[in-house]
Amino acid sequence: MNLTRTAQKYLRLDFTLDDALPTRMPVYVNSVVYLFGAVALMALALIVISGIVLALGGPSWYHANAVGRFANAVHFWSVQLFFFGLILHFITKFFLGAWRDRRWLTWVVGLLLLGAGVFTGLTGFLLQTNWDSQWIATQAKDTMNAAGIGAFFNTMNTGQVLTLHVAALPLGIAALLGLHIFLIRRDSPVRPYDDRPKGVAGDEAVASVAAAEAGDAAGGDDTLSGFGRRSRENLLGVPLKPYDLLREGLIVFGFAAVVVLALAVFVGAPDYPTVTGENVATRQPIAYLKTSVGILLGNDLSALGGYGPPYQNDASAAQHLGPIAPASWFGATRPIDPARDLVLAPLARVAQINPAYAQPLAEFKAAAPVQQQSWLTAYDKALDTAKVSGAVQLPAGDYGPVEAMMNGMLSLGRAGLLEGALAAGDNAFAPYDFDYSKQLSYFAVAPPYFDTATHLVQQGNPQWGIVHETGGYPGAWWLDAYQVWYEIPAIADADNADLLVVTIMTAFFALLLLLPVIPGLNRLPHGLRVYRVIWRDWYREQAQPVTPRRD
């Protein structure tokens, strides 16, 4: 078998130049809704252009560079327009039942593109290296971990996020997009429901296709000469009108560019600073100390304490749905002992600089666990009535060495060294480490995080979740369909909330993928009749009585 000859034959019969770059279009393509896919595509072009500019300087340069800030704003609004066009395109194709007439693969590939786009958008938010990415990284990690994906994908590993966002995912999107566009162009736009003129579908379709196979441009239906077999089958009996694919693309690109540039110039993009140890220690020392002692206590203020996989091997702590606990399948792939790694190890660094902290730390480590808990609990309780006047003043009590240790942690934070101390560890390749799990998750629990963030940037907007908005800017609104499940108290309050929502959304996505072959549901657009509006000219024309020709 000659593969090249086979490919030539396929292209000659099924994907001709007229299919790829059409200059004629069926007359039922007569609504602006047909432009939504082009809007998404052109917004993607702007994403790629602005993304290349951003990538040239690395993930953080744009914060302090006017060109970088502008490129970031263009990238941000291109993404907004991309999802705007993509979701409108998806809605349109649903209402048109665009999977009909053997187009199920186009539908499936389109949905995979939507999924890949959403995941790429998520990594983009994580890559902003600002407050938004800090917030979303610590929120999204729970979903990833609950689904078992966290064993391989760490939302707080900026190095991994970067390579995924600028290399692996764009390549995947390019491949899917190429296939999607190929299928669209090969098959031509889906025909309106119930439109086949009587007597046309059978023999004439066969004759038209046979003409294409014979390479006879004049055979069959003259108006379809040049098209491949699939288009001929689809467009048989349909009047065509002039069309210019490239012209349409350029016009839509111009529209997208004007919209995006205007928003980038006049609105800009959110770029709020992160919540750092220094922020919290300086502005909210009690919250800082509560968090630090909470980590040693392993209470609710410890974002990673008692978490289970992928940080600890305690499978019983993993979210589970009946007997299924995806998080436990891969064990502790990124082990973190919160008390040791987040507090005691940084304190040991402090003790090396200031020996005054060495003795309390040694005393604490030497004490029995019951004694440690007693000191920690007393200190934690005392913080509720502590006064702050520069130093934190506690009521009298038996805190053992904990008070001195916590003063050491507070000094570390106020000096802006907490993140550095957390990064220091047994890394033979230091300082090369792009995993910021410890630094980002230190304050990733509600009270200190929200309070400090509110003070810094949130302007009294106590949102949570991954569709987070800062200021007046939209967040990842295209993930609202995911986020909205957390609004149901029965889900939000469940121990396995993340796994529940992931399961619901996976089932929903599978339902959408299989929509073309689910009896009843695949006829839903026909029942909804929205297509009657979009194709109203066509149906009006079809309803006209046929005037006999005089010749």
Place this chain on the structure above:
Amino acid sequence: MLLLPPEALPGVPYFFFTLFGVPITIAYPNLSAWILVAVVFVAAAFLRLPAFVEGKD
């Protein structure tokens, strides 16, 4: 976060600021995007494809 702050419309029962009684954390910018999606879809469904894409020779 509610869809609208109840204090914006005094006298209106709290329920009407929620989605069937459930407080919504999806706030204004995101909600605006969805409203815009709906408006644009409806408008576009009624608008004919502009003639300039035809590119007649």
